[in-house]
Amino acid sequence: MFDIWVFVQQRDEEIEDATYGLVTEARRLMAQLGDAGQVTAVALGPAPESVLAALGAYGVHRVLHVADARMTRYQGEIFGRALFDLVQKENPACLLMAQSSETEDLAQRVAAMMKTALVTRAMDFSMAADGTARAIRPVANGYLFEDVALDIRPSPIVLFLPSVLFETEPDREEAATVINIPLPDPYDDLKTRTVQVIEAAPEDLDLEEADIIVAGGRGVGKGDSFDVIHALARAIGGSVGGTRPIIDWGELPYERQIGQTGKYVSPRLIINCGISGANEYTAGMEKSQQVIAIDLNPRARMFRFADLGVVGDVREILPLLISRIEDQK
Numbered sequence: 001m002f003d004i005w006v007f008v009q010q011r012d013e014e015i016e017d018a019t020y021g022l023v024t025e026a027r028r029l030m031a032q033l034g035d036a037g038q039v040t041a042v043a044l045g046p047a048p049e050s051v052l053a054a055l056g057a058y059g060v061h062r063v064l065h066v067a068d069a070r071m072t073r074y075q076g077e078i079f080g081r082a083l084f085d086l087v088q089k090e091n092p093a094c095l096l097m098a099q100s101s102e103t104e105d106l107a108q109r110v111a112a113m114m115k116t117a118l119v120t121r122a123m124d125f126s127m128a129a130d131g132t133a134r135a136i137r138p139v140a141n142g143y144l145f146e147d148v149a150l151d152i153r154p155s156p157i158v159l160f161l162p163s164v165l166f167e168t169e170p171d172r173e174e175a176a177t178v179i180n181i182p183l184p185d186p187y188d189d190l191k192t193r194t195v196q197v198i199e200a201a202p203e204d205l206d207l208e209e210a211d212i213i214v215a216g217g218r219g220v221g222k223g224d225s226f227d228v229i230h231a232l233a234r235a236i237g238g239s240v241g242g243t244r245p246i247i248d249w250g251e252l253p254y255e256r257q258i259g260q261t262g263k264y265v266s267p268r269l270i271i272n273c274g275i276s277g278a279n280e281y282t283a284g285m286e287k288s289q290q291v292i293a294i295d296l297n298p299r300a301r302m303f304r305f306a307d308l309g310v311v312g313d314v315r316e317i318l319p320l321l322i323s324r325i326e327d328q329k
């Protein structure tokens with residue numbers, strides 16, 4: 001019997017949408033394997049039992065839940081060891097995760113401990129009953145794709161790009177069985193411990209965590225021209241992101257790319273400046289709550305996603321906007 005595992009991604013005791021997308025993937029894999037198995041969710045850290053049990057309505061059979069006072073904040077060593085312990089004991093067919101800075105760290109730790117196959121940034125994953133597994137992943141920032149064959153023993157780990165995960169509606173009235181598991185050992189030999197948590201300046205905040213994002217595209221330009229994006233972000237307490245051309249130009253590091261092959265963001269507000277709105281970009285930001293778009297071209301696709309659209313030149317509008325904001329302060 002196949003046991004497909006999905007990692008529960010949660011924030012503030014709520015399950016993030018990507019988890020439901022993973023369950024959809026797990027059920028698709030299960031169908032490929034002749035429906036002979038079950039879907040298990042793994043949740044690390046405190047979470048209300050009712051929230052975990054509700055995953056049953058989406059097709060999860062059981063939830064393995066490791067909660068401990070030392071797991072309220074992500075700590076790579078503790079989470080890594082807890083997950084490794086579970087995987088080693090239960091030997092699932094595979095472990096599916098949604099790519100984020102946290103799961104990237106966690107998956108690498110567990111894969112190294114298990115000496116197993118790890119695929120990051122997967123766009124597709126398939127398993128066949130004859131024991132073969134394949135994954136497709138973008139490389140060279142989405143300019144090429146790799147078709148990767150995986151060893152399926154021990155259990156491979158696959159991190160999906162969140163932009164390819166689609167949640168389905170709940171289709172049954174069942175509750176998943178939640179199995180509470182204590183942390184397996186005293187953890188008194190940790191090699192690292194958190195001594196202080198330092199708040200990042202909003203501009204440097206991880207895009208996945210940011211409440212406000214100012215994003216620049218090719219229309220903003222390079223070098224000194226791009227400084228206006230940083231200035232607006234500073235003025236409104238936002239984090240800075242960009243489209244692929246901006247990363248290709250070296251204006252921002254890769255972890256600041258938004259889109260299908262970059263980060264998947266859902267801020268309260270995103271201001272898109274000089275961005276045409278290609279679907280590879282919008283896939284990464286369409287869950288933003290409020291969208292402002294500024295672009296010269298009134299027909300830019302970006303405006304379809306905007307709550308407020310401004311047709312005009314960012315070189316004129318942004319300095320004006322910044323000085324108005326500074327005046328208000």
Ligand SMILES: Cc1cc2nc3c(=O)[nH]c(=O)nc-3n(C[C@H](O)[C@H](O)[C@H](O)COP(=O)(O)OP(=O)(O)OC[C@H]3O[C@@H](n4cnc5c(N)ncnc54)[C@H](O)[C@@H]3O)c2cc1C
Nearest residue numbers: 142217218219243244259260261262274275276280296314
């Ligand atoms: C497999 C694959 C994966 C990809 N992944 C990503 C991804 O993750 N993220 C991503 O961003 N892209 C990705 N892309 C690239 C994507 O298709 C687009 O090429 C890219 O998003 C375009 O970026 P842009 O909007 O900055 O540039 P453009 O499409 O060139 O748009 C520039 C915009 O600026 C406007 N403009 C020009 N001058 C001004 C001005 N002075 N003031 C105001 N507006 C102005 C123009 O009217 C235009 O709308 C991917 C492509 C592929 C094939």
